[in-house]
Amino acid sequence: MIKTEEFLINMGPQHPSTHGVLRLILKLEGEKVIKATPVIGYLHRSLEKMAENRTYHQYIPLTDRLDYVTSMAGNFAYVLAVEKLLDIQIPQRAEFIRVIMLEYNRIASHLLWYGTLALDLGATTPFIYAFREREKILDLFEATCGNRLTYNYYRLGGVSFDLPENFIEYSKKFLKLLKEKMPDYEDLLTSNIIFLGRTKDKGIISSEEALNYGLTGPNLRASGIKWDIRRGEPFSIYPQLDFEIPTGNKGDIWDRYYLRLEEIRQSIKIIEQCLEKLPSGKHKINLPLKVKPKKGEIYSRIESSRGEMGFYIISDGSLKPYRVKIRAPSFSNLSIISKLLEGEKVADIVAILGSLDIILPEIDR
């Protein structure tokens, strides 16, 4: 009889497949995971405390540093919450620009995820393909606001710059190209036998579990719950736009993969409508540098590419917020990991972790 012993192994914090600095303490029995304990906090910068020492305008650049792959979403969620506290209306053009940028960022984020998931599973080509198109989106952002990763583009009362010349023309050309490339992405993975073997029926999250752990975004929808803040609790101009909410039914890795591809298609649809309807006018209203919201509090949320990104802001009527709580989607999305990994094989850890699309800076904040 061969004797097996329990084996304790550390994955991370410096591990390319943990997408940041996540550490997993794995208790193994042969190839099987008995227990996985995530250790987080390596990127803790106390962004919530920093908010208490900054004015409302000054905090916007820090919201980029939450989810740096979708930093438009951090910006958006924050300015939306503060604008609700201030009770101001922003110009229609600014609303459209905001939505265009958020959706572009969602595509960029999903493309990055598509590439890295494939990379985690050992396929290099999809990564190159996805980055080729993502690069073009980053070029668009660079032309608009000068930055490629942390945009700091949204302002209280609008956005910092109007769209550059030829933006609409370039956008239409790019969206057409992206639509042509979508079948290529699918050809590489969707029915690839190796990919299917590694993702079908792996890392299943049932809808009850998804609710219990407070999962949001694509992870929740892949488990069969049709919920999207853009429809369920619409913000900005989403009620005027026509798009579908894709859902999965089983909640395995493949469902989460296919759902995100579908979301890219929906985002393309949204941007096209926005470009069509884009009104002229001002892109920003000027607010004084010292804004003082009334005493009160607000919880406002948006749908980022990873789920529910929300800001809970308490104002005591002074220049600086009294308390800011950031509800980051990945924090809840990651908390399910120890349950998911229990009983799985070592080789599947990376696939399951990758499929959740976590990002560490917004977990640690």
Place this chain on the structure above:
Amino acid sequence: MNLLEILKLLKENFPQEKFIEDSNNSEAVYVEENNLYSLVKFIKENQALCFDYLIFITAIDYKDYFELVYYFYSYSKNHRLALKVKLPLSNLQIKSISNLYATADWNEREIYDLFGIKFLNHPDLRRILMPEDWEGYPLRKNYTYQNLIIKPD
């Protein structure tokens, strides 16, 4: 349901609780600390309320007392509710709701870590973001940069 209807239903089932509305937040009500657990259990299981999603839990330091905020949402009924609990400085502990909502597990650990509020019956109450040997609770108002200055022994 709006807050008034939710409150009416809650008052019928918890006659001993006052449910003081919060003038700063139209979604929130204050409840007593020892009623919280049974209230959360009720709003989760009640068919008419059906709060199946705990958005987050957080704490606020008001210097002479602490406040805990529990934000709930119902996917099927599309309504929100925030329950608030005041904790006096002399008694910084409350019953954990992590066996009702798994989300609460990490949220409560975070509050324990950054505010020093204890959650009774929590399965694994350790620091989550700060190192385990860290001293002090960073999000308290009396914790400033001076706490970070290393003093010679």
